[in-house]
Amino acid sequence: MAEDEKVSRRDFLLYAMGGWAAIGVGATLYAMYKTWEPLPEVKAQATVKFKLSEVQPGELRVVAWRGKPVFILRKTPDMVSCPDRTIEKEFTVVVGICTHLGCIPNWEADKKIWHCPCHGGEYDACGRNIFGPPPKPLAIPPFKIEGDYIVLGEVGPEYQRLMKG
C-alpha cells in the first residue's frame, strides 16, 4: 500500500507527543541539574586575589581559598631553593593540606619546615615532603600572576610552566 510509506495521522500524533514530552523531560532534568550547581556567592569565592608584596621576607601568610588554607611563604636566601616550585623568584604557594590524610601542617619558623601534627610528616620551605608518611609534596593551587597580585583559582602561563617543569 502506498500509505505504508507515509506517516499516518496516529503515528504523527505519537511522535509529536513523544517528542514534546522528551523536550519537557530534558528541560526538567536540565533545570534540576542546574539547581545543584554552586550558588553565585560560592562561585565568587572560586578565585582569591592576594597582593604578594604585602608579605615580608621570611613571613608566612595563610589565605582561605575554596575552603582550603593556602600557604604563601616569601622565602629568604637561607631557605632551600627550588626553581621548579618557586613563584615570582621567591614565593612558595601551596595548598596547606597534608598529602597524607588531609590535616593542616604548622609552619615552624626556627626549623623552616612545615610539620604535620597528625602523623609527624614534614615539608621543607618549598612544600616538598622530606619526612614521615606524606606520599607527595604539598599541591600547588592553580594561579595567575597579575602584576603585583596572585589570583588563586585561575590558570595563568606561570602555573602552566610550573606544571610542565
Add this chain to the structure above:
Amino acid sequence: MKFIDWLDERLAIRQLMKVMLLEYYVPKNINFLWSFGVLIMLVLIILIVSGIFLLMYYKPDANLAFDSVNKTIMMDVEFGWLFRHVHAVGASIMFLVLFIHMGRGIYYGSFKPPRELVWLTGYFLFILMAATAFTGYLLPWGQMSYWAAQTITTLFEKIPVIGPDLVIWIRGNYIVADATLTRFFALHVVFLPLLLIFVTVVHLYAVRIVGSNNEDGIEIPKEEKKKKGIPFWPVFMSKEFFVMSVFLIFFFWLVFYKFDFAMDPINFTPANYLQTPPHIYPEWYFLAFYEVLRGFFFSQNLGLIAFVLSMLLPMFLPWIDKSPIKSGNHRPLFKIAFWIFVLDFIFLTVLGKLPPTGLYGWLGFVGSLVFFAFFIALPIISRIERKELERGGNKQ
C-alpha cells in the same frame, strides 16, 4: 451489611488478602534465617517512625544542625535521646539483618531462576539503604559526619574527565558545606525513602509471584503449594511474631545499654572544615567495602575500581553462578567457598577499622583478593557441578 463486605465491594479487599497473605504459601522446609525479611520490614518501620520524630526538631543548616541534634534533641526534647538512639541503632542493625538476609539468599541460591528479579530488586534496596545511611550520617554535622562525606565525595574526583567538576556539583561547593548538608537532608528524608518504599513493594510483589525458596532449593509445584506449605498469614506470621519479639529484646537492649557503638565520640565535635580527625573510618557496615578500597594500597585508582566492583559484583550473582543445583546444602564445593567468603567479609570488616599500614596493608590486600576470588570461583564450581550432574552421579 458488615463494614468488611462494604469495603470488599469497593476494594476487593478479600481477594487482595488472599493473594498477599492467606493463600500465599511459605514452604515448610525453611529455617529461622527466612524470618529476616520481615525483620527488615520491622526495622524499616522503626527507622521511618523514629526519623519522623527527629525531623520535628532537626534543623538542616550548617550553623544549626549540630546543636539541634546534640542540644535540642538530646537534652531539651523529652525522650528526644530515645528517638535519636533508636534511629542510630536502627540504622546499624538494619545492615546486620540485611547482611544475614542476603547471606541466606546467597547460600540457598535464592537468586537463581526464577528469582533473579527478587535478587536484583533486593540488591538495589541494599544500595539504596547504603545511600540513605550515608546521607543520613552527614546530618548531625559532627567531625566524623563531615569528613566521611568529604572523603567519599572526593572519590568521585577520580572519574576520568568529568570527575573534578562532578564533585563540586555533588557538593554544591568546593568543599562539603551548607549546600551539601541541605541536599543530603532532602535525599535522606524524602527522595531515598520514597524510592526505598517503592522498590520494597516491587520486591515483595516479585516474591509473591515466584514464592520463597527453601533449604533444599527444590521448587514446589503450584498444585502442591497448599499441601507442602503453610499460609503466610496466620501460620508463618505467628512464628514470626516470636522471632520479632526476641529481636526487639535484643534491639532495645542495644538502644538502652549499648547505644555507644552507634555513636562515634569524634562526632560529638562540630564539623570543622579546617581540621581533619587523625583517623577517619566509616560505620561498621561499610568497613568491608572500605577495606577493599584501601586494600590495593599501592594504587589509589585500582583501589577505587575494586571498591566499585565489590559493591556491584554481587548484583550479577544470578549470571555468575549458573549451577543447576540451587541450595548450598547440596553443593559441597560451594559450601567451602561460601564460608571462606563470609569469614573474609568479617575479616575485612575488622581490618577496616585498623590503620592501613605495614602488615595490615598487606592483610587488607589479601583479604580483598579473597573477596573477588569468591566471584571467580563460582563459575568454575558451577561447571564442575554441571558436569557431575551430566554424568548422572551425585544427584542432590
